[in-house]
Amino acid sequence: xxxxxxxxxGLVQAGGSLRLSCAASGRTFSNYYMAxxxxxxxxxxxxxxxxxxxxxxxYYGDSVKGRFTISRDNAKNTVxxxxxxxxxxxxxxxxxxxxxxxxxxxASSYHYWGQGTQVTVSS
Numbered sequence: 001x002x003x004x005x006x007x008x009x010g011l012v013q014a015g016g017s018l019r020l021s022c023a024a025s026g027r028t029f030s031n032y033y034m035a036x037x038x039x040x041x042x043x044x045x046x047x048x049x050x051x052x053x054x055x056x057x058x059y060y061g062d063s064v065k066g067r068f069t070i071s072r073d074n075a076k077n078t079v080x081x082x083x084x085x086x087x088x089x090x091x092x093x094x095x096x097x098x099x100x101x102x103x104x105x106x107a108s109s110y111h112y113w114g115q116g117t118q119v120t121v122s123s
Contacts, residue, residue: 002026002098002112009094009117012086016121020081022096022114029077030054033099036070036081037107038092038119048094049081050104059104063089086121093118 008020020036035050049070050059058070069082079096093116102109 002029002032004096004098004112004114006094006096006114006117009119011120011122014086014088014121014123016086017082017084018086018119020083020094020096020117020119022079022081024077024079024098030074033104034070034072034079035097035099035104035110036079036094037097037110038090038094039116040092043092045095045107046092047105047107050099051079061105083119086119088121088123091119091121 003025005023012018030053033050033052036048037045038048039045047061048064049068051070051072055072067085072079095116096114097110098112099109100111
């Protein structure tokens, strides 16, 4: 089992920045691809970013490329999402997830999920 706890969400004005954190406990953290997804009301869960176990490979959804950066610190069992140049359309609940098997961009591939943290971007 892997337990995931997100933090760092909040209210920010458009153009601002936030950094989300996801603290993991349980199995060996560095064995897992980790990802961030987001879900706005009435919308499907959207892939935001993923990172390999070592941190050497990162992937981003088209809507956040160039603005968001995913990183991890395996010594601290923590994955981060630095969000810059935030837009109102980034408003959503952001979820941290640990990959079970399958495509890194598909929510159905992830076996473990955090409870989510709300990000609200005002215009």
